[in-house]
Amino acid sequence: MADVRPPLSTADSNATGTGVTTGPISGSRKVHREVGGLRVPARRIELSNGEHLDVYDTSGPYTDDTATIDVHKGLPETRAGWSAEHRTQLAWAKAGVITREMEFVAAREDLPAELVRDEIARGRAVLPANRCHPESEPMIIGKKFLVKVNANIGNSAVTSSVEEEVEKMVWAARWGADTIMDLSTGKRIHETRERILRNSPVPVGTVPIYQALEKVNGDPARLTWEIYRDTVIEQCEQGVDYMTVHAGVLLRYVPLTAQRVTGIVSRGGSIMAAWCLAHHRESFLYTHFSELCEILRDYDVTFSLGDGLRPGSIADANDRAQFAELETLGELTRIAREHDVQVMIEGPGHVPMHKIAENVRLEEELCDEAPFYTLGPLTTDIAPAYDHITSGIGAAMIAQAGTAMLCYVTPKEHLGLPDRDDVKTGVITYKIAAHAGDLAKGHPRAQEWDDALSKARFEFRWTDQFHLALDPDTAKAYHDQTLPAEPAKTAHFCSMCGPKFCSMKITQDVRDYAEKHGLTSVEAIEEGMREKSEEFTGSGGEVYLPIVN
């Protein structure tokens, strides 16, 4: 049972001189399955008992030992030439056509391609894949599929550089981010995005109003449809896969936020509210929405309809402003679909546990089951520095209720911009929430991973436990803190209980006993116990008697 393999690479730094993190995750290697001419990636976790577990892999070529990485050249254009005709995935799906992108995600999720097509055609799933981002590996967002995780990155006027942001993208994808959003608002906004897109194996989302606002020196009132439109086109051309558009912030909803504890907490929402007030009219996002649809359709960019009026505190959860906007997002969803543009809907925010399910129910009802994409939600306001946890709780619950993608929250939420460690903590926390959601929804393959890890735990295959962990390096490091010696990696105990107190060791005796007495099925156990019971009762034994003390 001993793990005799040499440890695999744990290259967690820029050892290769590429400027980004490369090399496989400890104990894993990249494999590709050939499916209908497509090379579908997976992460293979090799186990010491000769078995292996293949898990969904978001990390792209960076974890492939055979790949050559050059961030100045960018990734290979995987999807180049996959489709001769420019139609959206939604248009193809409605026409009954299974695209190569759909085949790819079906193979990736181990589900029928027809299910993929059908869910997209109904609008219940989206496949965000701008034709100008051929470097991306197709993925799907919808409640019938694995719950996905988005990681926000991006610099601000105050901090961070282009290089750091590219590395954050690679780093986030390494640990399991299914998409990333570039929320940069500072200098070099175009260049940062370009470098991210050319190197991103996962779909990239943005909030175009941020860049538009930079163009008018930060004065919301000076924003115009033309400036916004040109910004959107610029970003579509670069290859942005989905865009947050706060078109649901209507003038009449704005005063509904006046009584709130925390008012409007969405940056985009507050910008649009300010514009509406300054001009006393509906925003250009709303009045030009159909034109916007036509632009997005040309590139197959997916709408992420933003919840500009999401609650920013427990006190403001599920209020009239929030749900009024949601109704408008439903109206916009139907318009976008008529234009064959894919749509997902953004959700809160800060919501106490007992109000979470209502968000999903209403979103599905009002927005015709468009995939829900939520930020957390945070289930309490009292723990800044731990908001990955306050929100991880809400994220798991809202995933269980049907949310298709979770936007991560890092420990720095409300306090500062996340660094590399925060990004990892945020992604791992949200992978936990997503996976807990998959288990709770009964995803057919989700529990394999839990079972593999628990089996390794029960059999004292310590190294396999580490390799099967979402974060192998930290799991091993924690174990090494109290029992660093190499023999401890095969020991049949750990530092928690010591050798004498190991419940799992004692359990082995129980197994041996059951085996010896033929009690290897529930039926056999019951039958055997019935016999024993009669035998003991007859013989005056103490077994099964009531308490005799």
Place this chain on the structure above:
Amino acid sequence: MADVRPPLSTADSNATGTGVTTGPISGSRKVHREVGGLRVPARRIELSNGEHLDVYDTSGPYTDDTATIDVHKGLPETRAGWSAEHRTQLAWAKAGVITREMEFVAAREDLPAELVRDEIARGRAVLPANRCHPESEPMIIGKKFLVKVNANIGNSAVTSSVEEEVEKMVWAARWGADTIMDLSTGKRIHETRERILRNSPVPVGTVPIYQALEKVNGDPARLTWEIYRDTVIEQCEQGVDYMTVHAGVLLRYVPLTAQRVTGIVSRGGSIMAAWCLAHHRESFLYTHFSELCEILRDYDVTFSLGDGLRPGSIADANDRAQFAELETLGELTRIAREHDVQVMIEGPGHVPMHKIAENVRLEEELCDEAPFYTLGPLTTDIAPAYDHITSGIGAAMIAQAGTAMLCYVTPKEHLGLPDRDDVKTGVITYKIAAHAGDLAKGHPRAQEWDDALSKARFEFRWTDQFHLALDPDTAKAYHDQTLPAEPAKTAHFCSMCGPKFCSMKITQDVRDYAEKHGLTSVEAIEEGMREKSEEFTGSGGEVYLPIVN
């Protein structure tokens, strides 16, 4: 609005030479309310706007600047002489008597003393207070009260010292642990417990079978009722407030675990299972249960009926072994109550989200609503090193469903013994879960804390935000990482968005607008909007027209 007070003490180390951490939490000070001759403690968070928030305080005299701490002498005997007659809280409650302990917890929770008495009398709440632990500050565990958190500490044969364990107790209580359990299994087990008890302001729990097993050199088969009984009496005399007793592990249940992925994972459960198999009879815990009740009654020690067959993996959740044992725990609950001994019931373990509520429902049904005390549960097995999070999700959900006390899980779970940092992370994570539960259950005062913090956030009172955080030091440290300068503590923006993109700043404009137009109530807003609508429609304005693009 600037915070001009000098920063309060942040004494997080042993600066006073007491060997334990003393001094108030940053931004707080200890206050006492005089209620009927009792001094009821609270932690007062002072705010820069002249307001303050008093929160429940578990930390004891260690955070009181006016207290003298001497760990060799122990804490003052707060409860000495409170009761002349030796009866249990349950006996008094059944007799209609409100004890001083009940008055104390009623004041502490800001709830009627009669409710406290009634819940105890029904067995739906417990007040664990061994008459030999007069140093403790009374607290209550029950679904109608604030959700409580337990922190496990204790050394093992492999690691840790007495001094470290005493400091871990003080440290855990500092951050909010409502009780601690000393799970020591190594050397100096009696001395460690003595030092913890004499210095603990919170109730202390143990698992006596661990010490009993040490007495027979770790061979479960050699355990006897007499050895166990003497161990229990020794611990009762020391002042242990509640004891985990795995009396529900019946012989016939043991084979039910043979088909499990992880067998028996409870240390106590595996010890008792091994004993049952070795002797082929029911355990002495079960057969001598009434005698055990008489001992516990003499000291008013509370039973924590252990779930020796709890699931140790997702695969084993809610199985027959688990629920068969739960039924027996219900039987034992009724016997204990007849002896006027208080009872709580321990619960899992590893449970996927969709199976959590069923645990609470069954526990309440089978155990006559005895307070449920659960370990997590972990909602997935795949994240060792993050099991405070996998379990924090389950803990919050099971608290919402009615669990009265949550046993914390630290990041070291499954990997090693927790150190000081792990204890803090575990406690803070579980305070989040408990508070999220309080909010979801609609505890009348829970949301005050969230509202105070969110109000501070909206008003850019940064220092107040830190002080209102469950962990002020870490919140401030994270903020300082990107904006360390002191002026940033009063800045109307943060590093996330920078000065131009602050949604909260823009929201202020919205407020001013609403104020100016008299839109300060929902009714006024609706009326105003109706007028505006008519006005604009009449004038051909664009407001409220359908999308016109």
